[in-house]
Amino acid sequence: MPKKQFQWERDAEDPDEGLIAVGEREGRGGVQRKKEAEAVFALAKELVAMAAHEWEHLPISDTAREQLAIAKELEGRARHRNGYRRQLLAVAGVLRKEDPDAVRAALDQDVGATPKDRALMEVEVWRTRLVERGDDGVNALLEIHPDGDRQRLRTLTRQARKEAAKGTIGKGHKALFAALRETMGV
Numbered sequence: 001m002p003k004k005q006f007q008w009e010r011d012a013e014d015p016d017e018g019l020i021a022v023g024e025r026e027g028r029g030g031v032q033r034k035k036e037a038e039a040v041f042a043l044a045k046e047l048v049a050m051a052a053h054e055w056e057h058l059p060i061s062d063t064a065r066e067q068l069a070i071a072k073e074l075e076g077r078a079r080h081r082n083g084y085r086r087q088l089l090a091v092a093g094v095l096r097k098e099d100p101d102a103v104r105a106a107l108d109q110d111v112g113a114t115p116k117d118r119a120l121m122e123v124e125v126w127r128t129r130l131v132e133r134g135d136d137g138v139n140a141l142l143e144i145h146p147d148g149d150r151q152r153l154r155t156l157t158r159q160a161r162k163e164a165a166k167g168t169i170g171k172g173h174k175a176l177f178a179a180l181r182e183t184m185g186v
Contacts, residue, residue, distance in 0.1 A: 040100050043104060044071070047103075048068060048075055059099070064095060071084065122184070131157065131160050134158070138153045138157055156175050
């Protein structure tokens with residue numbers, strides 16, 4: 001049988017031979033690869049924006065942590081903007097070799113704040129409550145924490161309220177926060 005030179009001549013013999021069903025192709029399209037690369041780059045940016053001690057809880061290698069530390073150094077320097085971008089690309093490359101989906105899942109979990117952070121947030125809530133309510137707020141606080149110094153808390157609350165009325169936040173707010181930390185044992 002002579003060699004057939006044209007595509008339509010080869011396809012005419014067996015029309016079903018060599019046809020690939022939809023979804024059977026290996027690999028991804030260029031658009032999909034670009035979206036995945038952009039997602040990993042955004043993940044790298046998000047990781048660099050985090051504090052370094054938060055990386056320890058993520059499923060990433062030591063190499064990725066080293067690359068993140070270098071990017072963190074370059075982050076705020078205007079002179080090294082291109083270097084920072086290249087370093088982000090390096091971080092993204094390391095993350096791509098690992099499992100970026102596992103890192104994303106770990107970030108999406110509600111890790112929550114540390115117990116100390118939650119306690120400080122509670123102190124902040126109480127400070128706001130005292131500034132808004134005045135002596136009634138002090139009484140409510142002392143029902144929960146009876147060891148507190150009533151007179152000191154009332155004085156600091158009044159000082160913070162005066163500052164708030166002026167539209168400033170100064171020494172009164174800071175002193176009230178410190179007194180609340182002492183009263184609440186934080």
